[in-house]
Structures are given as C-alpha cells and as structure tokens.
Amino acid sequence: xxxxxxxxxxxxxxxxxTLVYVIAVFAFVVTLYPFVYxxxxxxxxxxxxxxxxxxxxxVEPTLAGYQQVLKQGGLWTAYxx
Amino acid sequence: MxxxxxxxxxxxxxxxxxxAVIAFKKFQPGHGIYAGQWVGLKWFIQxxxxxxxxxxxxxxxxxxxxxxxxxxxxxxxxxxxxxxxTSTKFRRVVQTVSYLPHFIxxxxxxxxxxxxxSMNHGIVNDLIASLGGERVNFLINPRWFRTLxxxxxxxQGFGFNSIIYIAAITGIDPSLYEAGKIDGxxxxxxxxxxxxxxxxxxxxxxxxxxxxxxxxxGFEKVFLMYSTAVYETADVISTYVYRKGLESNNYxxxxxxxxxxxxxxxxxxxxxxxxxxxxTDSSLW
Numbered sequence: 001x002x003x004x005x006x007x008x009x010x011x012x013x014x015x016x017x018t019l020v021y022v023i024a025v026f027a028f029v030v031t032l033y034p035f036v037y038x039x040x041x042x043x044x045x046x047x048x049x050x051x052x053x054x055x056x057x058x059v060e061p062t063l064a065g066y067q068q069v070l071k072q073g074g075l076w077t078a079y080x081x
Numbered sequence: 082m083x084x085x086x087x088x089x090x091x092x093x094x095x096x097x098x099x100x101a102v103i104a105f106k107k108f109q110p111g112h113g114i115y116a117g118q119w120v121g122l123k124w125f126i127q128x129x130x131x132x133x134x135x136x137x138x139x140x141x142x143x144x145x146x147x148x149x150x151x152x153x154x155x156x157x158x159x160x161x162x163x164x165x166x167t168s169t170k171f172r173r174v175v176q177t178v179s180y181l182p183h184f185i186x187x188x189x190x191x192x193x194x195x196x197x198x199s200m201n202h203g204i205v206n207d208l209i210a211s212l213g214g215e216r217v218n219f220l221i222n223p224r225w226f227r228t229l230x231x232x233x234x235x236x237q238g239f240g241f242n243s244i245i246y247i248a249a250i251t252g253i254d255p256s257l258y259e260a261g262k263i264d265g266x267x268x269x270x271x272x273x274x275x276x277x278x279x280x281x282x283x284x285x286x287x288x289x290x291x292x293x294x295x296x297x298x299g300f301e302k303v304f305l306m307y308s309t310a311v312y313e314t315a316d317v318i319s320t321y322v323y324r325k326g327l328e329s330n331n332y333x334x335x336x337x338x339x340x341x342x343x344x345x346x347x348x349x350x351x352x353x354x355x356x357x358x359x360x361t362d363s364s365l366w
Binding site (some may be wrong): 010013014016017020021023024027028030031032033035037038041049051052054055 | 158159162163165166171174175178179181182193196199202204207238239240267268269
C-alpha cells in the first residue's frame with residue numbers, strides 16, 4: 001500500500017500529513033453526526049426535541065416514537081411489499 | 082457470441098427510442114403511441130414561450146453546474162487523503178463511514194434536512210443562535226436552496242464516488258514512488274506529479290460521464306425539497322413539466338421536454354469527448 005512508508009521529509013510533509021488527517025477526521029465527523037443525531041432524536045422525549053436539547057445523546061429516553069411507528073399498520077404492509 | 086447482446090440492445094434500447102415520436106404528436110391515451118395528430122414543434126414552442134422557461138432552464142443548469150463543481154473534485158481529494166492514512170484501521174473506519182450516506186434514500190435524506198435545518202427546532206439554527214447569530218430560515222429562503230441541495234448531494238456522494246478513485250490509486254505502480262523517493266520528493270509533490278497524472282484517465286472519463294447528466298437534475302429530490310416560496314431558485318425543468326403535466330395530463334409535453342433534455346445532454350457529452358480527445362488522447366470513443 002502506498003501509505004505504508006513512514007518517512008517524513010521535513011516541515012512540508014508534516015503540514016501535508018496534518019492536513020490529510022484534518023480532512024479525514026472532518027469527513028468522519030460530518031458524515032457520522034447526522035446519523036448519531038437522528039438516532040438520539042428517535043429515542044428522546046418529544047418535549048426535549050421540541051426545545052432543541054438533543055445533541056448527541058437521547059434526552060428523556062423514551063420508546064414512544066418507535067411505539068407510534070410500529071402501531072401504524074401501513075409500515076408492515078410497506079415492508080411486505 | 083456477439084449477437085444476443087446486440088439483439089438485446091436493439092430490442093430494448095434502440096427500438097423504444099422511436100417512442101420519442103409522441104413528443105411531436107398530440108398523444109391520446111388508449112390510441113397507442115403511433116396514433117395521434119401530428120403537431121410538430123407545438124410542445125417545444127409552448128415550453129419555450131412560457132414565462133417560466135428561462136427560470137427553469139437557468140435553475141437546472143446552475144444546480145447541475147454547482148453539483149459538478151463541488152461534487153466532482155471532492156471524491157478525488159478524499160480518495161487521495163484516504164490513501165495517505167498510514168493506520169489501516171483508521172483508514173478502514175473512515176472509508177466505511179463515508180459510504181453510509183450513499184445508502185439512505187432521498188426521502189430519508191430530505192426528512193433529515195427538514196429536521197436539522199428547521200427554523201425553530203433545527204439543530205443548525207440552535208447552534209447559530211447559541212453562538213450569538215440570528216436564526217436563518219433555510220428552507221423557505223430561495224438563496225439557500227441551491228446550497229442545501231448541492232451540499233446534501235455532495236455529502237451523500239463523496240464517499241461512494243471515491244471508491245473508484247481509490248481503486249485507481251491502488252493500481253499505480255509503486256516503483257514510480259520509489260523513483261521519486263530517490264530524488265527526495267515531498268509528499269505533496271508526490272500527489273501532484275505521480276498520483277494525479279496516473280489517475281488522470283479515470284478522472285477524465287468520469288468527468289465526461291458526469292457532464293452527460295448535466296441537464297437531468299433529479300426530479301425526486303427537488304420535488305421533495307421545494308415549496309412555492311423557493312420556486313425562484315428551485316424550480317427545475319423536470320418539476321415544472323411535472324406540474325404542467327398534472328394540470329392537463331399532457332404526456333406529449335413531458336416527452337417533448339425530456340427529448341430536449343436528452344439532446345442537450347448528448348451535445349455536452351459529444352463536445353466533452355472531442356475536447357478530451359484533443360487534450361489528453363483519451364476519450365470515451
């Protein structure tokens with residue numbers, strides 16, 4: 001693999017590698033965060049979501065959302081289709 | 082044998098093209114495609130003389146151009162970055178996470194956008210407010226539509242589209258890098274003088290294919306994301322034709338504009354191919 005060499009020639013290389021890691025971590029966070037947010041919101045109480053208190057973790061954890069969705073008959077028909 | 086494949090293409094791809102003839106007729110459902118009164122360029126004239134033709138064409142072209150401008154280089158940059166990561170585990174994690182957005186459907190994506198960018202309950206506005214700024218209504222403001230549309234498109238596509246560039250980079254002969262190291266090359270120069278030239282053929286080919294889709298802005302996503310308030314920047318050819326078609330059940334109109342779209346797309350691909358052949362000796366045909 002191209003990346004298996006660890007020799008860094010001076011400052012230019014260090015800046016380059018820092019940039020590479022910054023981009024990689026930024027891509028990682030930006031891609032992952034919406035999914036984490038959606039999962040957190042799905043497990044949070046509706047009041048907390050409405051007031052904008054949910055960031056990474058469910059606030060007032062509840063399964064009410066899931067209960068409502070699963071009660072809808074249409075969901076199972078859709079899955080069947 | 083070559084024959085079955087040729088037959089497949091002729092029967093299922095070329096013969097149906099004759100159905101485009103309904104663009105020049107007044108199609109009546111139930112009478113078949115080839116029946117119907119010949120009206121010539123009536124639908125084309127109707128489209129181009131409508132007050133919104135200029136706006137829709139402008140929006141279609143702008144959205145496509147922005148999508149290509151921001152969506153094309155990013156997978157390449159990302160692929161180069163990923164290949165520079167030394168730790169295998171971290172590289173695999175970043176790659177896998179980057180593929181995730183590609184697999185969520187447009188409806189789910191627009192649902193997430195509506196949720197996250199909402200004026201009073203969206204997390205983006207909450208962040209802006211907590212930093213002291215003023216809340217922005219992203220979804221109603223025409224000036225933000227293109228940004229949201231193109232941005233979410235780039236977010237969805239950059240990981241998956243980088244796969245092919247990663248594959249191309251993996252195929253580069255390592256002796257080139259060794260030759261570079263003997264000359265004491267920096268990593269940045271490595272990228273500019275070895276990596277990019279060696280994948281330039283892949284880049285050009287994918288670019289030509291991308292250009293071929295320039296006039297086909299996805300109907301689904303625009304339709305889900307737009308509202309009357311943002312028609313100014315959001316109304317594209319496909320959504321406009323959809324509304325007109327619903328009003329009058331006019332299949333011929335839809336076919337005519339679709340034909341127009343395809344002709345423009347083909348012209349773009351043709352020109353891009355010619356340019357590519359002149360400049361880089363590699364082309365699709």
